[in-house]
Every structure is written in structure tokens, then in C-alpha cells.
Amino acid sequence: MKTLLVFALSFLVVGNLAASSRVIKDNRLNDRGRTPSLGRGYSVTTNTLQSLCYKNVDVTIPSYDLQYTFKDIEEGWQSSYSYDVSAKASYSYWFLSANVSSHSSGSGENQKFYHYIYAKIDLESYYNSLNEATSEMSDSAIQLLKEKDVVGFFDACGPYYVRSIGRHSSFLALLRYETESNKRDLTYEASLKAQLRGFGSSGSVEVDAKYSNSSEHQKKQLNITVWAQGLGKDKLASLLPTDIESFKKTVQDSILTMQDANTGIITSMEIVPWIENTDFQQYLKLEKEQERLKYKEKKTLMANSEIIAEIDRIDRGQMDNYYKMRNCQNAMLDQFPTKEQDPERGYDYSKTFIKDLAEPGNEKKEKTLAELKEIVSDDAQKGILDTNDAFIEKATQCVDLIHENGIERTHYRQHPACLEVKKEVVLPYLVLDHFCMPEFSRMTK
Secondary structure, eight states: OHHHHHHHHHHHHHHHHHHSOEEEOSGGGOOTTSOOOTTEEEETTTTEEEEEOBSOOOBOOOEEEEEEEEEEEOTTGGGGGTTOOSHHHHHHHHHHHHHOOOSEESOGGGOEEEEEEEEEEEEEEEEEEBOTTTOOBOHHHHHHHHTTOHHHHHHHHOSEEEEEEEEEEEEEEEEEEEESSSSOOHHHHHHHHHHHHTTTSSSOSOOOGGGSSHHHHHHTTOEEEEEEESOOSTTGGGOOOSSHHHHHHHHHHHHHHHTOTTOSEEEEEEEEEGGGOHHHHHHHOOSSGGGSOOHHHHHHHHHHHHHHHHHHHHHHHHHHHHHHHHHHHHHHHHHSOBTTTOTTTOBOTTTEEEOOTTSTTOGGGOEEHHHHHHHTOHHHHHHHHHHHHHHHHHHHHHHHHHHHTOTTTSOGGGOHHHHHHHTOOOOOOHHHHHHSSOOEEEEOO
């Protein structure tokens, strides 16, 4: 009795979580190789985006928050970023790390001191949402529901769909000037900031005439470095400042490129279970009232359909690793024939190095062809296939039990085979991402 009570409570907790919309705001959104979009399907379990199952996507008009700030960068600036793990803080940290190289150069009479001013524009967009009242599901998705192929629907459209998206765009600029002492030139900085803060007006900002001409900026060796992320394609050619006036125009144009609702790094994503969508419920309805799915049966149906879809993704993930490894081996043998294959032009695998594709100029990260050969060997490929075969055997038992006991009646957690399948993960072969397909770097004697 106690076991049944615990199971019932745990089911209610999971059911309530699954039944409500949720907002994802963490680093699951950092992969820029994926394209989240309104209405697109999503799986919480595998963090994968599925098909767009809407015929038309009608969206609401987003709102924007704009911040334009200046900040002096002193030594030890890194501490201010120690506790902020947001995407925009990370981008700012990378920018400053790459461009704040030192605060002085030379020695004695030739010593120069560098001073930095950090200018930043952050644009946050939100309330960019799917209008479900006027957006229609696609004909193919509707057909799946009418045929009661719920598993097929969730596999294609995901158990959830994306209702709203929040975006962030950044424009970062670092202004560096030189002085002969380690003290900042506060008068010069005040005049410089006054010019920059007046980017939206003409002639309304009082600027010390001494510092408003280019010769003074040249004397100070004023240097401007710009980074930006999440911009639209318009006016990108003008985002290359060469002086203060062109920098002010750069700021104006960057704001314009940020105001496209479809641009920006995605920082938040609201997802909603399909089972709460009125169209979903309408097209899935059964003919007789007594046959309609009850609340618990709906949740069981959703959970079982999702684990079946997850099984398919795990299988694909394992086989993707296998095929990538096999293709890498074939590419290596094709591009770099061994001495045994071609005694005259063949490669000595122990002395031939290939690039780390993530850091192509870093010799310390390179590997020899002999090392890569071992990584993608026939035995390594067989290991992946053996793992996949064992998984498919357990997965088949799990799916058979789900269907035999009724996909909407018995939760997969009641089947030991499904609990075993749930523990399975797709091991990342990061070494393949770094060295496949192989690119020649150098040879040693």
C-alpha cells in the first residue's frame, strides 16, 4: 500500500510538471547550431527541437528593453563577472578578455599607460509569442491525431511546442586611450562620454572644444574595438567605426539592426505541452463520451509516447556516432594512404599531425594519424554497435510491454525494461568533433 501511495504521489508531481507551461532560461539554449522558432516542437527529455507542426504561425508584437551604459575598466575587472553566468555576461567577459590586454607598455621615459572605457548596448526583446487562437495546425499533424497515432505525432511534433521566445542583442565597444601617467585623464573622458552619449542628437551636447577634434584623439592614440551579437543583416556595413563621428553612427545603426523581432540570441523559451492545446484535444477526441481519455490516462499517454520517441532518438544518436566514426576512418584512409598502401607517397602515421578543428592553430592540441586511427578503429566501431544492439533489445521489450498493456493505461515506470532503457544515454564522442574529418597540419622528421 505504501509503495502504491508513493507511486501515486510521484505521478501527480510529474503530471503537474508536464501539464504546465515552463520557461527555459539556462544554457540549453546556447547551441547556435539549432533553430528554435515559435510553434516548433520540443522534447524536455532529450532537449531536442522537432518539426514545426503549424500551417501558419501568427505572432504577437514583442516589447523591448534598451540599456546604453559606460563603464571604466580598471585592473581586476574580472571579479565583477564572477557570479553572473548569463549569456550576455559571458559575451562581455569574452570581449573584455580578448581586448583588455594590459594597462601599460614600455618602461622609463617610454612608458605609456592604457585606460579603457567600456560602452555597451543591451537590447532585450520579450512577449514575442505564438497567437494560438489564429495559428492553425498543419494538415499532416491533424491527420496523425485523427488517426489516433499519438506516438507518431509526438515523435514528429514533440511532446511540447514553443509558445514564446525572448531574445538578447549586444553591441560592445572598448575605447582605449594613452597617457604618460597612470592617472586617468578625467576631463578627456568626460568630454568623450558626452560626445558618445549624444549619439541621438545633433549639437545638443556641450563638448570641450579641445577634445572634440580628431587631432586630440590622435594624440591620445584613441583606439575603438567593436563586437556585436544577435544583429540583423541590415546596415552591417556601417558597423565599422574609424573615429568618434562614425562610432556614433555605428551605435545608431546597431540599434536599428537589433529591432527585428527575428534577430537576437535566444535567452528564454516558453514551452507548452501539446496535450493542453485545444486543437490537439479537439482532433484527438474519441467518438463516444465513455471512450474519452481521462486526466490520468492523458498523462500516461503523453509519458509513454515521449519515452517511445526518446528511444528512437537514443538509437539515432548512437548510430550517428557510429556513422561519423566510420566516415572519419574512410576519410582518413582516402586522404592519407599509409606506407603499406603506397610506399612512395604514403604517410607515416606516427609523424603526421592533424589539426584540432576547434583550435586549428594550437599545436599542443593536435593528434597524429596513428592516434586518430586508434580512435576510429574497427574495434571502436564494433563497440558502438554492440552497445546499440543491447539497447535495442531492451527498448523493444519496453515498447512491446507499453502497447500490450495499453499505451494510455499503464505508465512505463511500471515496466522494469523501460526503467532500464530510461538510464541509457548517448555518450558524446567529443574527440570526433575535434578531429573529424581530418585536416593536415604538419609532419615531423
